[in-house]
Amino acid sequence: MARRNRPPRTLNRALVTPEGVALNLKLASAGTRASAFLLDWLILIAVLIAATLLVMLLFWAIGKSYPTVFAVIWLLFFFVLRNFYFTLMESGARAATFGKRMLKLRVVARDGGRLTGAAVIARNLMREIEIFLPLTFLAFGAAEGFVDRWTTVLGFAWAAIFLFFPLFNRHRLRAGDLIAGTWVVENARRAIGEDLVRADGKAADLLRFTPEELAVYGQFELQRLEDVLRRDDADSITMVAAAIRRKLGRDDTIADRVFLDSYYRALRGELERKLLFGRRKRDKFDDAS
Structure with missing residues (x-):
């Protein structure tokens, strides 16, 4: 038994x-x-x-x-x-x-x-x-x-x-x-789609990040953030949002989900833009980019 x-x-x-x-x-x-x-x-x-x-x-x-x-x-x-x-x-x-x-x-x-x-x-x-x-x-x-x-x-x-x-x-x-x-x-890479940003995530367009804030993480962390957003677990979203805010030194009052949607979209766009110029940031430890 x-x-x-x-x-x-x-x-x-x-x-x-x-x-x-x-x-x-x-x-x-x-x-x-x-x-x-x-x-x-x-x-x-x-x-x-x-x-x-x-x-x-x-x-x-x-x-x-x-x-x-x-x-x-x-x-x-x-x-x-x-x-x-x-x-x-x-x-x-x-x-x-x-x-x-x-x-x-x-x-x-x-x-x-x-x-x-x-x-x-x-x-x-x-x-x-x-x-x-x-x-x-x-x-x-x-x-x-x-x-x-x-x-x-x-x-x-x-x-x-x-x-x-x-x-x-x-x-x-x-x-x-x-x-x-x-x-x-x-280490399989899944296609990153727009479906991750929910309808209420459109407000995330109002939130902007500096190049220094976007340089903190790389592709590996972006994929992990994708996992958090796909699971849509409230406790995980709260914990991850707090960790990223602490890492970036931000103190905004926007909702955690909207904050993560915003950072995900901005980070993805920044990494894709750098990739066009041949600069790949694989993870937060990769300083080559």
Whole structure:
């Protein structure tokens, strides 16, 4: 009976930013994350094959000298490639590798703050312990003949535990996400329509915002504001309006819904105008615009 009355699991999460704004996010499913990881590995394998051919070409050109040196160079390149690819890509403004971008995913901090370099490094270095180190040990150990059957079984069991770890927690976290304090969320962009501004929102035309006030937030926050307006929950609208007013330093008495309609319309127009000139502000942390 307890299991029957238990609420169904959902991937929707509420993330509260340091400004007190509640953002509704949807976690990436385990299947989607696995697909993104597979796409990234196909990219890495293609680069690795090209690098292997180059090393072989140099090996033959020099006259088959120093084979150990070339083997060490290849191993170092493989280590740097698989670590810095994920770290550098997720440290960028889009916080996503090519595989995540193809499936419209991104990495965010669970505390609602900015995704730090330390968190990105931590979550990706953990992948070495989770997957690469045991599999690399097994591959080279088997080649040298000093890995027995039980060691092989334990190595694959170790990798499998971490590989399927997201299936056994409701937040779909890898061990690296658990340590770094991150989520992988869906980043799908919906078309922003005029239907969000209700009929009584026409009064919002009377409310104006300065360029400095419109420069506070970016596309990510605009999408979250869109979610709040679509749900039309009175408590959420009151809380978000208060947070934005506090952030902008405004003290007007206009209704909260009209204020948000007005700011949404103005912010959307400002971001679209900048986009025409090639300046994209992805979120409130993006200063490149």
